[in-house]
Amino acid sequence: MAGTQRVAVLGLGGMGEPMAVNILRAGLPTAVWNRRPERARRLGEQGARVADSPADAVDGADVVITMVTDADAVLSIADEQGMLAAVPDGAIWAQMSTIGVDGTERVARLVAERRPGVVLLDAPVAGSRGPAEQGKLLVLASGPPEVRERIAPVFDAVGQRTVWAGPVGAGSRLKLANNLLLAFLAEGIAEALALGRALGLDRATVIGALQGGPLVSPWAAEKLERIGRDDYSPQYPLNLALKDVDLALREVEADRFAVAASLAERWRRAVGQGLGGDDVTVVTRALDG
């Protein structure tokens, strides 16, 4: 019955932890698991059941959420660490990590082969840590329409809007398109500020002129404000942003997407310089000095 779903959240990083907090706040009984257990213990203080393995976390769950780095981590939890074998029949597995098209196909194959009674939803999210804390993510959901009502209390707890995109795989495709635009926005800010500096303009003047103008989205406005304060603490770390551009490039012909490919190479150098853990906006600092 909707509203009394027992939820398991696996992966309590920058995104998974605030998502689990909001699911708890929505009054849904929640079990949590994280590879490094101290993060799960913090959720325990807020009322979550702290599980000591993925299989323990999903015991009795109606809805399972995975929110980890990449497809290898998802498959390791689901397969090697026994999560999928322990999920009750009829439960929903909402795979919300960003794992791209190929990664989602691997997950869907695993479910079809091992646990066809589990309902897989491919539901990555747009919005970084701030929106995750405020329960204002955009959920890019895909999968069988008949479970929409059942999953709604969970998606409504983490997001302000859910877009249903089609069958499993469609949500991940939307996510890649969304994040390619985001990458260009981050790079556009970096290059506009670097150009301003090369032309002898003061950075605060350029930021002040751009802020409030028609080209600057709420996302870009917040990023410009943080850049103005030299705050590159991670909201959406560069290494995850590069992972997402790479996931997109893997699906298309490189010469049709030469600008994205060139962006990825520049960002790879920045990650090589040790900037991968900083926010994606650190590409501004990398270019602008």
Ligand SMILES: NC(=O)c1ccc[n+]([C@@H]2O[C@H](COP(=O)([O-])OP(=O)(O)OC[C@H]3O[C@@H](n4cnc5c(N)ncnc54)[C@H](OP(=O)(O)O)[C@@H]3O)[C@@H](O)[C@H]2O)c1
């Ligand atoms: N940050 C954003 O702005 C944002 C926005 C939308 C979507 N996303 C996507 O959401 C997902 C999670 O992002 P995040 O920002 O929460 O990342 P994060 O802060 O780096 O956390 C990564 C999480 O994955 C876990 N993990 C990694 N490898 C694992 C493995 N082999 N086995 C088990 N657990 C593993 C980590 O566990 P430990 O704590 O033990 O290391 C941690 O819980 C990613 O796919 C990301 O692309 C991120």
